[in-house]
Amino acid sequence: MTATLLLTASILGACSDEEGAAKKGENAGNVKATGMPIVEEKIQVDGFAAKFFASQDWNNLMLWEEYEKMTNIDVEWETVQIEGLAEKKNLKLAAGDYPDLFFASAFSKTDLLKYGQQGVFLPLNDYIDEYAPNFKKILEDYPSVKQGVTMADGNIYGFPTFYDPNFESLRAGTPWINKDWLNKLGLEEPETTDELYKVLKAFKEQDPNGNGQADELGWGSGYGIDQFIHYLRGTYGLNKQGSMNINLDFKEGTEEFRFVPATDEYKELLTFLNKLYMEGLINQDVFTTEPHVFAAEASKGNYGMLSEVDPKELFKLDGYIGVPVLEGPTGERSYNFVSNGLGNLGMFVLTDKAENPEAMVRWMDYFYGEEGSKMFFMGFEGVTYEEDESGKFKYLDTITNNPNGLNMDQAISEYLTWPGGYYPGMVRQKFFQGAEATENSIQNAEKTLPYTIKDEDILPGLNYTVEESEQVGAIMTDIQTYINEMTASFITGKQDFSKWDEYKKTLDKMGLQDYLELAQGAYERSTKEK
Template sequence: MKIKKKHVYGLAASLLLATSLLGACSDTKETGEKTGNIDNLNATGMPITKEKIEVDGFAAKFFASQDWNNLMLWEEYEKMSNIHINWTTVQTEVLADKKNLLLAAGNYPEIFFASAFSKTDLIKYGQQGVFLPLNDYIEQYAPNFKKLLDEYPSVKQGVTMADGKIYGFPTIYDPKFTSLRVGAPWINQKWLDNLGLQSPETTDDLYKVLKAFKENDPNRNGLQDEQGWGTGYGIEQIIYYLRGSFGLNKQGTMNVNLDFKEGTEEFRFVPTTDEYKQLLEFLNKLYKEGLINKDVFTTEPQKFAAEAAKGTFGMLSEVDPKELFKLDGYTGAHVLEGPNGDRQFTAMTNGLGNLGMFVLTDKAKNPEAMVRWIDHLYGDEGTKMFFMGFEGVTYEENADGTIQYVKDITNNPDGKNLDQAISDYLTWPGGYYPGIVTQKYFQGAEAKENSINNANQVMPYALKDEEIIPGLNYTVEENDRVSAVLTDIQTYVNEMTASFITGKESFDKWNDYKKTIEKMGLQEYLEVAQGAYDRSK
């Protein structure tokens, strides 16, 4: 399974939409929360409602072949809960456009599931009354989620908007699940052995090893068919691994464009630092010599998977190639020492993924019931169902009480990988979901021995939890000041990052690049971000 890191990291603010939206409904309490049909609600246990209810839901899905209206997960949960969801689903690639169109037209459903709303969306639509505030509902009807907020104050801080309200249920990656939080790319140990090389310890070593992989026939087939470093998730996968080697993001990647000036708690803008320039120069060197897959800026995960499965890459920024591509011989690469002596793994969060993975709108007829419905996915039994499925069908229980997927999932007779096989029954592959990911019930690649070993060798170089700053929460007014500015800046940074790496733009233009960003309103953004951070303290 591949966690969708681009959503976990949240690289840019979403565009604020100009919408004509309804105000609070007549059954709205002073808190802004709605009251549904309480008489039909069971306070605890299953079923959630005494009589069956139907709810209109919208969701993003990773596999086009899935029909959520005829999927075992939702059919079985309906039997348990007495709640039937009429699902409308879209592919993740078109999610942003589709959900924005629904909101702009006022043609939105009662619930949004796996829809990855940003903080900007949550505070904007929350204060407009389109998204319901959830604080009181959580207090009364979400004991599992409330327990997590009490256990992890940093997560509670992250989901609580600047107005003190919570508008969405997030993805939480259990902070104790180390191999899900950290991990280096995978390097082909067999190729290293064939060439008499050691796994790289520095960025200079990495260049030499990748060059040797490409030129010296490490697979011993007499052909120059080997490739260096590849990923199907964009250049950011590669950049994240190297950030700490270039002294960047020593406060983690919850606010990926920001870290502190040395010895202070004053923000600087990472993409205009000298260290970021050094990182791009290094990647330009790799790219122009063909040591990174040339289609890294355009390929998609499933397309890249077909290429990677050939076993021609010496290094992969994916999950364990043995689990994903059935390729043996890969081991976790080391955290590298960079040109300035930095050696740290900083691509880390506090375990909080996207905040807006489950949202109730003002059209919800039974908000209490739906909060109970989603809260089940944050508890032990619900997590087990969501990630493992159903006994005798997708998993079996061992004599010692542990559970594991059945062989038709782990060694599918039709040649499907684990993600594909489990998606005949469940929805978690692709990383779009509310709930908590725990090592007990998550049996994707990150929970396997190889990934655990990879994480263990990264941890001595990883940030400590107290060093990681939670995501910044802005007021509506602050969003109004920075959202458009940051969106434009981020678009420009992404374009120029690609141009510098590919050589389309010369590094002689670096100062012009910095001046352009400054003219786009960088200082205003930094001032607002600093204020939000100071307020959070």
């Protein structure tokens, strides 16, 4: 059945591509080169999108209603909850029942290239060159972004999420520590891994909240062990080329890849986390808890250290400050979990059913410009935000202190779509009102900045051919599952570190060396092209 569906999809894709090919450019005369509306005569297109809040009806949402008035473009939205996105979009593509455009649908590089070469997704290079001045400028200003969005066949098939590299508190930030507890116990902020261990142990054992009960906890997160690992990567000398290829960095002094989860440094990192876990200094349900469950516990104020965004915004907790970047046992001290600002690449794609690609590229490009960013993230003056005398934008009290008891994300989602993080466009600090933009988060980032790796050292994501992508996918699906399982086992003590060599041999048996060869080839190809 699967084979039949795939064959049908390829046939339908080929047919619809031939039919659509004759239409390309036919409606370009209706598109204005600049200004609004985008088209002289109103058009209607079908769009599919992922959304975060089930209560939202995108066809009656202020953002899209107002944008329709501005552009003369009516998008008829079909939406799905983020949790059901992967299944729904894959079914649509397999059945050939897909829309003109996919928005906030998070297509992977593999999918972009596969469906692009099948003709289902349109190559956007020429349209960007002529109809997307805002996005084109980003590609010109940030060559690594252009390299990242360009597939191995030379085409761009998707518009990405792009985080302004100058928005430091969104790109980099350490966990948060309870400054009041430090003061109560006469402790300084930890500067090394050894000092962090001593601080967490003191938090747990010395009653810093002063209630006479042993109810204090050490370091917690509701988003899994990765939150801990990412913070410590630079402390243990890992990922000196950044986080765009999270399992890869260079062997010292070379441009030859090594596999991060198989290094001695990664073993040492896990050994440190094992020590914290076994002594109860990490939340014991870190591998199983869900964010909302952890939030209820964290809001009690019993954690001395938290790996989430600003606790004041997330949990209504005062007294937390950013933890310093730590020095590791070999003297390494760097914050390396940093990208070049490029998020998911496949957040906006046009299919071969799109009869007005020129108009829709202009429609999308607006959100990479200043005015579009402001509308997308702030909404509408007098309704959702106001501008103060200094020119700063802030949400109205009905959003930040909602009379119906809604939190900020819930309140703003009655007008806008950005909460949840699934969107194409450019994220600018002056228009973004999430927790990463608070004064506390900015101060945290400033503390981190001296130790953050330089932008020029960050390696863009690797681009594979279709054949290579299939090989990488086949190898890494099983390897990543195994790494996740063994990482949990080593940290929780279910697996002894004497089994480390056996773990590495298993990785090799699963095809690790083949993956490294493919990755090295993709890197060397991109270097030659550059």
